[in-house]
Amino acid sequence: MTASRSAPAGHDAVPGGHGLADTGPRFVLLMTVLTASSVSMLNTVLAPEPDDTPGDALGCLLAAGMDPDGRNLDNLLINLRSPDALAACMSGVPAVQYGKGMVATAVLLAVAALVFRWQPRLRERWRPTVPSEDLDADGSLAAALRELCGRAGVTSGVRFRVDPARTTSGAVVYGRPGAYTVCLHAGLLVRRTTDPEGFRAVVLHELAHVRNRDVVYASASTALWRVFVVLALLPYLWHEGGLLLSGLTGRTDSPFWPGAASRITFSVLTGLLLVCLVHLARADLLRRRELHADARAVSCGALPSAWAHRDPDGAVTTSVRRVTALLRTHPSWAERQRALAEPGRLPGAGAPALLLVGVSGTLLVNTVGEVVPRLSTSEGGAWLATAFLAPVLYVSLARSAATARTRGQTLSGLRAGGWLGCGLVLGEVVRGNRGTDWLGPEPQFLLGLLLTAAVAAAWSAQCAYLALGLAGRGPRHAAGLLNLLVTAVVLWGGLYWWYTTGAYQSMGVYSRAEQFRDLVRQASPGAWGPYARELTAITESLPTLTALDTGVLLPGAALALWLLPLVLRASTAGASGLRLGRTLAAGAAGGLLCWAMLLAVYRVQHGRRPATWAERSGPYGFVHAWLVIAAVLAACVLTAAVVAAVSRRLWLPRALLAVAATQLLAHAAVFVLFSADGCLGPFRVFADRCHWVPSSGRVLVTLVAGNTLAPAVFLGACAAVGGAAVGWAVRRPGRGRAARPGDPAPAPVPAAGSRWRRPAPAGAVLALAVPTLLLFVTARTGDAPSSPAGKVSASDAPGDPVTDLVDAAPRARSEKIRVWQALAWLGHGGLEHSRAIGEAAGDLGDALTAAGEQRPGEDGRVRLDEGRFRRVCGTLAERATDALAYFPVPDRDLQKRWSASLSAVSRHGRTCREAMTPGSGGYRSDAERARAFDTALQKMLDAVGSLMPLLEEIGEVALPASRDPDAG
Incomplete structure (x- = not known):
């Protein structure tokens, strides 16, 4: 040095x-x-993996339809087409060993x-x-x-x-x-x-x-x-x-x-x-x-x-010197002089440093996840990145907040969060490439990472600024620890959303998958035709809303995001800059806005209200609940954006406090409107008579609270970032004038005592915290019916079976790849399933031969061995069902014919088994049972007969030389 x-x-x-x-x-x-x-x-250098044979794990992926020349999305959907078959195939493959x-x-x-x-x-x-x-x-x-x-x-x-x-x-x-x-x-x-x-x-x-x-x-x-x-x-x-x-x-x-x-x-x-x-x-x-x-x-x-030295004049331009300065390990004399002249000028990590920290965190998840499988999961990767990013971010912002307070200034934290988010985005762009596309078809979801870092940094910086008003090292250290924990959970929540939802949305998974749409239809069966637009909106919002309300950590962090600044404000003097009265007034205005939006929803729903109660409890009721949820979220988001845009100091705590007040008034509106539904005249949605039914209101409040309490805070925080940026851009032209000698210098904000100086802040804590906590507890433990999100969240993550996405993988562009796919499909189970079906069909043929050798009875009919036919028909149906659960044929045309034949064998085999089981199938006579057996047997044999030519066609794809008569 x-x-x-x-x-x-x-x-x-x-x-x-x-x-x-x-x-x-x-x-x-x-x-x-x-x-x-x-x-x-x-490990790559010492133990390289073979990439020119379809063996082991690569063979399983090829059999499932993986195409190295294909898009990321198509290869990702391999896990969604046949997850059980892929897991069974990979279970016999030894994991990559990183011992060397x-x-x-x-x-x-x-x-x-x-x-x-x-x-x-x-x-x-x-x-x-x-x-x-x-x-x-x-x-x-x-x-x-x-x-x-x-x-x-x-x-x-x-x-x-x-x-x-x-x-x-x-x-x-x-x-x-x-x-x-x-x-x-x-x-x-x-x-x-x-x-x-x-x-x-x-x-x-x-x-x-x-x-x-x-x-x-x-x-x-x-x-x-x-x-x-x-x-x-x-x-x-x-x-x-x-x-x-x-x-x-x-x-x-x-x-x-x-x-x-x-x-x-x-x-x-x-x-x-x-x-x-x-x-x-x-x-x-x-x-x-x-x-x-x-x-x-x-x-x-x-x-x-x-240190009063001059830097030597160089031949390069100023812009080039700025770039080369980033490569030097020593600062220039001018930078050293500025740092000494301005105490605290560099209290924390600078913008380029946080950009590098973001890229480092992403690369760390990528490299460690390859070696430690447990850390390659969504939750493990999010925690790993958070464990390194959160301390760096918090320590840097805490030092910056202390310096800003001593100089009578405030700290936004938005710039630091923006650079950290850019680092995360840059790392993901490089880390996420596993195919021929780099950004994916929907790269706008990468903005979620940028917003995550911006929210975490802005909240941490402004909360650290408030904590400096506490008297004594103990309270300040306790507030700092809470700040670090909440910041870490916010970062983890954003990264967890990205790894479970955002990354897949950026690749277009949810824009093509019908998973959520079908689950919504199953949760509320009925005629969804009049609600096609609402169904689309519900389907697209479900992944994000369910990811923002995961477990207990995220709801707890959502509560702490506005409660901790409020407690800090109540524990210090009034000169904190939080402006509690104006903030709560803005929250009240947001609550009134929500009342108006809910009345608009009720008016629209009244105009298309079905005639019967049965119809109202189907898709109509489901859509109404989601429109109420959307109104509450929209009111909170708009309130947060406006409050942040007009606030010059502590804009994020103020915006989140306003969201908390808006939520309480919004849930009060939900309770009143639904309890008095029948008395609302042109705003009625369910009831026909005027009654006050508070139990119904509590049910809807519980349902809405379970879907909005945490997401409203996080979405409101993201909206506040956008609002603050717009407000800064609008005010920026008026701040271009440099300070003049006669202008008064900003006065440092004095530290405050630790007592509750005024009753107003303490009352605000109780008035906001107690009802919100009751809503949280009710939403988590209430006996209301499952929320819309709860009904459809059982299979909301990629990796669950989605059988209606596509029948098979897209056709590979390279003929060599198509050959290897067909070979892998045959070698990893295709031939085995075909052989099992052939053996079961042979047993059925033996049973038919044995029956044909019997002498007819007095009525001229052969008496069949029902137990034997019941067994062979059931076995053949099971073998066909097992083959259906195997990978689709890596050719869409062949897959459709293969699947149709197997489905016919399975379906008619079950019919054959039922017909041979007295008392089952609801047959009214033995003659009807005999006719069903004959029909099922004939169709089953026809389907089995169509499988062998299909298998030969698959073999021709795998062995193209067999089609060339001149091939050796």
């Missing part, structure tokens, strides 16, 4: 070094990403540890130095260095040496804990006589690196990065690049080319992205540590004037 370039996070953070806390988690995240990437990269990669990574870490340990000695051998005592004739240098060590708080473990070959006036520190070396350049000793303050500043800066443990961070990251590049990254890029080059030059006969080009390109791009990510993140961290060391040196007695 040299003194010629370096950086602070602010003077307020220097004394105890607490301002450095945000860089620690970021270093940990960076090193974790490197280690996790090493496992998968080294883990052992190689352990070796890599050991080598990095050795490099870390031997770096100081190698440095001294490469550039010889001499002890400082050899150049200290009168002992004044040693006395000055001891005095500076005392000022810096470094009393042991440091030795001073001099590099006689360096004529510059700088210094560098290296080593490891307990054995640090501060190497002074020869020019610095000359500077000691001409510029003593400059000498003191340089030495104090280097000692600040020792005090702040910067040397450990820099040396460890450098050692791991260099070893990673040599032992993991370069061999991996060589391996993947070789595969890509062989394909591009036509030196491969793999049937998966050029489909494999996209996967290999993705792998190479990921490696290159990792290079850029690590270098940029490490450079940013080192620049920040340099600035921290500058600030600490000043706090220990160095004069800021010692």
Whole structure:
């Protein structure tokens, strides 16, 4: 770490070094990403998977219809077509073993540890130095260095040496804990006589690196990065690049080319992205540590004037210098001077740093998920990313909030959240590519990640600002812990939504699947024709609403998002900027808006009310409940957006408080309108007579609350982000004037006591929290009928059986792929099922032959062995049913004929079995039973006969050479 370039996070953070806390988690995240990437990269190099045979797991996927040249969506739907068959096929396939990669990574870490340990000695051998005592004739240098060590708080473990070959006036520190070396350049000793303050500043800066443990961070990251590049990254890029080059030059006969080009390109791009990510993140961290060391040196007695140097004029433009500045590990002199002149200018991670943090979190989920299957699930991946992202975000914003409050300013957090969200989106764009498309057919769902990060950052920053008004370290630390937990849950909820719903929506799954539409129809059977538009809206909203109300964590976080700022406001003085009265008034206005919207819904529903109660309880009632839910959500979203747009300070807590008030008034409206339904005249929807029925109102309130309490808060928070952005854009032209000397400076906001100063805030807490808690409890434990979302949420996640999506996978573009698909389909169960059906059909033929050999009775009819026919017909039906559960034939035309024949065998086989079972099937006479048996037997034999030609056609697809008479 040299003194010629370096950086602070602010003077307020220097004394105890607490301002450095945000860089620690970021270093940990960076090193974790490197280690996790090493496992998968080294395993790929040491144990490459074959990609030119349909064996093992690849064979199961090919049999299910996977096409490497196809789209992501088509390959994803493999899991939705035949999940049980795929699970059964994959159960016999050994999982990918990462043993070699883990052992190689352990070796890599050991080598990095050795490099870390031997770096100081190698440095001294490469550039010889001499002890400082050899150049200290009168002992004044040693006395000055001891005095500076005392000022810096470094009393042991440091030795001073001099590099006689360096004529510059700088210094560098290296080593490891307990054995640090501060190497002074020869020019610095000359500077000691001409510029003593400059000498003191340089030495104090280097000692600040020792005090702040910067040397450990820099040396460890450098050692791991260099070893990673040599032992993991370069061999991996060589391996993947070789595969890509062989394909591009036509030196491969793999049937998966050029489909494999996209996967290999993705792998190479990921490696290159990792290079850029690590270098940029490490450079940013080192620049920040340099600035921290500058600030600490000043706090220990160095004069800021010692940094009064000019950067050399370069030949490049300013825009180019801004880009190249991101690559340097030391800040410019101008940046260092600005940081020293503005205490707290860099209290937390900057915008580019948070962008890199977002990309790192996404890559971490990708790399660790490959090695640890449990963390590859939606919930595990969301928790893994949250565990690293939340501490970095919270610590950075907490430091920024403290600095902003001391300077009489507020902190939005929106900019930091926007950069973090951009990092998440960028990481997902690269991470999500597994086929020929990159963004997917509906990339707008990626905005969900951006909104997730923006909401989490804005709420955390503004809540941290409010918590600084508490008196005492204990209450502030407790509020900080709650802030971190809620921020983590919000991040987890957004990431969980993405992994379970958003990622699939971006690929177009829910735009094609009829799963939710059919489930809604099953939940409320009836005539849905007049409600086609409502049914579409319900189908598209279900995935998001169910994901926003998962388990207990998300509803609890939704409650804490507005309750914690309200409690903080009630625990401090009135100068917090929350403006409780205006906020609650805005919530009341939103409640009135909801009343008006509900009356409009009731008026529309009255105009199309069915004539009978039976019809009203079907699709009409289901649609009415969802229109009420939509009205409540719309009122909350509009209220949040407007409140955030007109608020200049603490706009997100204010918007969420307004949403809480709006919800209470909205549920009161739901209760009143439904309880007095029959008395509403032109607004009646169900009842025909005027009665006050509070039990009905409670039922609808419970149903609506179960679908709106948590989603309304989260959707309102997203709307508040948009509203705040619009408000900022509108007010921006009026804020362009720079501050003039005569303008009053913003006054710092005074800290407040911990008592409940006024009854109004305490009353607001009780008035909002108690009813909302009752609604939460009622919605979770009430005895009302299941909510619409509850009725259809049993199969709302991708991976459940959806048999009506498509009959089979789209036809593969490559003939080689079609051959391998057919071979895999036959080899992984197609032939086995066909053989089982043939054996069952043979048993049926034997039974028929045995019956034909019998002599007719006196009535001229042959008496059949009912037990035998019952058994063989049932066996044949079961074999056909098992074959139907197998993968579809990887050809849509053949699949339709194959499925029709198997369905006929299964259906008529069951009829045959029932006809041979006396007392079953509802037959009125033995003659009717005999006719049913004859008909079912004939149709079953015809269907079995059509299966063999179909199997031959599938074989011709698998073995195209058999169709060529000249083929050898």
